[in-house]
Amino acid sequence: MEDSQNRRLGQDNRKLGLSTDTYNRSSTKRSRAGFNFKKGKRIYLSLALILVVFIFAGLSALSYTWDHHLITDGVSISKVNVGNLTQDQAKETMNIEINRLMEQTVKISVDQYSPEVRLGDLGLLISADNALEDAYNVSRKGSILNRVINKMSASKGIDYSLSHKWDDEKLLKELNNSFEKLNKPAIDASFVISPQNAMIIKEEQVGQVIDTEDLISKIKEIDIFAPVPEIKGKYKEQTPLITAAQLEDQKITGLLASYTTRFDPTQTARSQNVRLAAMAMDKSIIKPGDTLSFNKIVGERTVEAGYKDAYVILNGQFVPGLAGGICQVSSTLYNTGLLANLPVTQRSNHDLAISYVPLGQDATVAYPDLDLKFDNNTGGYLLVRTKVSSNSITIELYGKVIAGQEVSINNSTESVIPFEVQRLVDETLAHGASIVKQEGQPGYIVKSSRTIKMNGQVQKTEPLKQSRYMPLPKILAVGA
Numbered sequence: 001m002e003d004s005q006n007r008r009l010g011q012d013n014r015k016l017g018l019s020t021d022t023y024n025r026s027s028t029k030r031s032r033a034g035f036n037f038k039k040g041k042r043i044y045l046s047l048a049l050i051l052v053v054f055i056f057a058g059l060s061a062l063s064y065t066w067d068h069h070l071i072t073d074g075v076s077i078s079k080v081n082v083g084n085l086t087q088d089q090a091k092e093t094m095n096i097e098i099n100r101l102m103e104q105t106v107k108i109s110v111d112q113y114s115p116e117v118r119l120g121d122l123g124l125l126i127s128a129d130n131a132l133e134d135a136y137n138v139s140r141k142g143s144i145l146n147r148v149i150n151k152m153s154a155s156k157g158i159d160y161s162l163s164h165k166w167d168d169e170k171l172l173k174e175l176n177n178s179f180e181k182l183n184k185p186a187i188d189a190s191f192v193i194s195p196q197n198a199m200i201i202k203e204e205q206v207g208q209v210i211d212t213e214d215l216i217s218k219i220k221e222i223d224i225f226a227p228v229p230e231i232k233g234k235y236k237e238q239t240p241l242i243t244a245a246q247l248e249d250q251k252i253t254g255l256l257a258s259y260t261t262r263f264d265p266t267q268t269a270r271s272q273n274v275r276l277a278a279m280a281m282d283k284s285i286i287k288p289g290d291t292l293s294f295n296k297i298v299g300e301r302t303v304e305a306g307y308k309d310a311y312v313i314l315n316g317q318f319v320p321g322l323a324g325g326i327c328q329v330s331s332t333l334y335n336t337g338l339l340a341n342l343p344v345t346q347r348s349n350h351d352l353a354i355s356y357v358p359l360g361q362d363a364t365v366a367y368p369d370l371d372l373k374f375d376n377n378t379g380g381y382l383l384v385r386t387k388v389s390s391n392s393i394t395i396e397l398y399g400k401v402i403a404g405q406e407v408s409i410n411n412s413t414e415s416v417i418p419f420e421v422q423r424l425v426d427e428t429l430a431h432g433a434s435i436v437k438q439e440g441q442p443g444y445i446v447k448s449s450r451t452i453k454m455n456g457q458v459q460k461t462e463p464l465k466q467s468r469y470m471p472l473p474k475i476l477a478v479g480a
Contacts, residue, residue, distance in 0.1 A: 072138045074155040077131045078162045078225055087136055094128035098162070101126055101224050108178070110210060110233035115178050119228070122174050122219060123167030131160040166220055175212050179233070183209040188242035193283065193383060197398050199252045207238035250288050250380040254401040257339035260394040261332045261356045263325070270310035270325035277301075277329040278386040278393050286382040291345065292337065294330050294365050294372040297384070301326060301367055313364070316351050316470050327364045328356050329393060330372045333384075334363035336395045338450055338464070339407045340382075342374035349467035353444055360411040360446035360467045404455040409448060409464075417443030419471035429479030440474025 071090055073083040080097050082090040102120035138158065186207030191199045211234050218231050265271050280298045301307045301323035310324030327350065334347060335357060350364045363372045376382050380400035387394040419440035429435065448464040 071135050072155075074157050075135045075138055076157070076159045077128060077135060079159060082132075082135055087132065090132055090135065091128065094132065094162070098126045098128060101162075101164075104224065104228050106219065106222065106228045107230040108215065108233055109230060110179060110182060110235075113179070113182060114230075117174065117178060119222075119224065121170075123170035124164060124224065125167055126162055126164045126224075128162050131162055134160050164224060168216075171216055171219065172212060175210070175215055179210040179212075183207070185209060186238040186240040188240045189244040189247050190242075191247055193252075193285075197252070197255070197383060197385060197396075199247070199381070201244050201247045201251070203244045204240035204242065206240065208235050209238045210234075211236040250400070252381050252383055252398045252400065254398065256341075256378075256382075256397045256399045256401060257336050257407070258394060258396045259332055259335040259339060260392055261328055261335075262392045263328055263356065265391045267310065267325075269308035273301075273307050273310055273323050273325040274328055274393055275388050276306050277323075277326040278388045278395075281329070281333070281384050281395070282386040284384040286376045286384070288376055288379055288381060290376050292342070292374040292376060292382065292384075294333060294363075295367050296371075298326070298329075299367075313350050313352050313354075316472070318352070327354075327362070329386075329395075330365045331357045331362040332393055332395045334372055335361055335409070336397050337374045338409055340378075340397045340399070341405065341407050341450075341452055342397075343377055344373070344464070345375055346371050346373040347465055349465075349469065351470050352472055353441060353469040358409075358411055359413065359444055359469070360448035360464070361409060362467070406453040406456075408451050408453075410451065411446055411448045414445040414447055417445070417469075417471045419443070419473050421474045421476060423476045423478050425480050426477035427480050429477060431479045433479040435477045436474070437477050438473070438475040441472035443471035444469045 069086060070084050071082050071087075075081075075083045077090075077094055078097065080093060082093060085093065102118065102124055104119050105116040106119060106122070107114055107116045184207050187205040189201060189204035191201045194200055214236075215231065215233050222228055263271060263274055277298050281294075284292075284297050286292045299305070303322065307323040307326075309320045309322055311318045312321035312324040312327075313319075314321060331354075334344075337344065338361075347363050348370060349360070349362050353359055354362050356362075364370065365372055376399075378399050383398040385396040385398065387396075419442050421440065423434075424437065426435070444467075446467040446469070448467065449461055450464055451461045452459045
């Protein structure tokens with residue numbers, strides 16, 4: 001049957017002018033073309049399928065990482081779950097946890113005394129700000145792939161920590177308040193001045209106080225996220241700052257120097273001012289290395305303090321002013337300090353020459369800036385004593401006496417500045433008549449020095465600050 005059909009096909013092909021080979025080649029081409037078409041179709045379908053898969057995967061990843069403004073599931077802060085919470089919800093949750101941690105108490109035992117103190121009262125400070133920010137940023141940064149990976153990783157659990165620290169000042173203050181009654185502070189050596197101006201020294205006492213440094217160290221080691229353990233405190237010795245041996249070495253042994261000036265008791269207001277300033281200075285003690293300051297000791301001169309108006313020197317004139325006369329006290333102290341061989345760190349002379357001390361040996365003061373100051377470089381304590389009689393003031397300085405030391409002050413007038421005569425017309429006077437309204441007073445430039453001798457031999461001579469006094473004009477009232 002097949003042979004018959006093939007023969008018929010061959011006959012038909014020959015009628016059409018086609019050989020059997022030509023027919024076979026044509027059939028082969030048709031078969032290959034069909035194969036290539038099918039193959040391309042399969043590739044196209046595969047690529048399309050891959051694209052669909054990628055799109056689906058991308059949409060799934062985008063949906064997975066879509067920002068719903070919630071913290072990623074699985075995220076916690078100090079083991080408190082904040083996953084799937086908004087920032088505000090997470091903050092509220094952590095505030096509750098922070099309050100819980102702050103309310104914890106620690107039992108601190110010293111001897112039989114065992115108070116329980118809130119961690120918050122001890123200065124514990126806790127913050128969730130950084131942890132909340134880190135928690136919220138999980139799966140929100142980087143590429144979509146990174147976000148997917150981070151979110152998948154977080155779902156297995158990720159924990160951020162609250163940050164905390166201690167307020168050192170508050171911690172120390174609370175410990176001191178809690179244990180102050182257990183402390184027996186050290187008592188420094190002290191002294192009193194006898195009626196004979198000698199130092200009577202009282203021994204120091206070693207103290208016993210709570211070792212707050214040890215307590216602070218132990219408190220800061222507390223794991224606030226675990227049950228708080230009891231803390232044991234201990235005592236430590238407290239050493240006095242001043243010992244009897246130190247005071248003995250700095251002891252007042254006698255009178256260093258004394259100086260006296262006189263005043264007119266009939267000038268009652270001025271005399272009252274002198275007494276007030278002298279009383280304020282009496283029994284003042286200056287520690288070794290400190291400064292003896294007139295203004296600091298006497299203080300501000302006010303009406304409330306009892307000072308009165310009396311003549312003062314102002315702008316080269318004698319005029320009434322509050323507390324006039326106290327410069328006699330400062331000038332008396334200046335001379336006492338010079339004779340005690342104290343270094344002068346601040347001193348100013350008057351504008352006009354005064355009579356109660358030699359020229360070059362006065363010291364004017366005005367509160368608060370114009371002051372008289374000495375450094376106490378004696379290595380010992382200084383004691384100021386003042387004595388006021390009806391017409392004189394004496395200032396004494398007691399301290400560590402240097403045997404064989406003598407101090408003297410020398411002054412030399414470099415020049416005298418003549419005063420001028422001023423004539424003022426007074427129509428109440430007769431023509432040619434004149435009255436002296438103010439006596440003239442020359443000015444001076446004075447150089448001063450201090451000489452220190454040891455056992456009669458000059459050890460050194462040092463210059464003191466030069467004094468310059470303005471002349472005071474003579475004023476005549478003359479008739480027209």
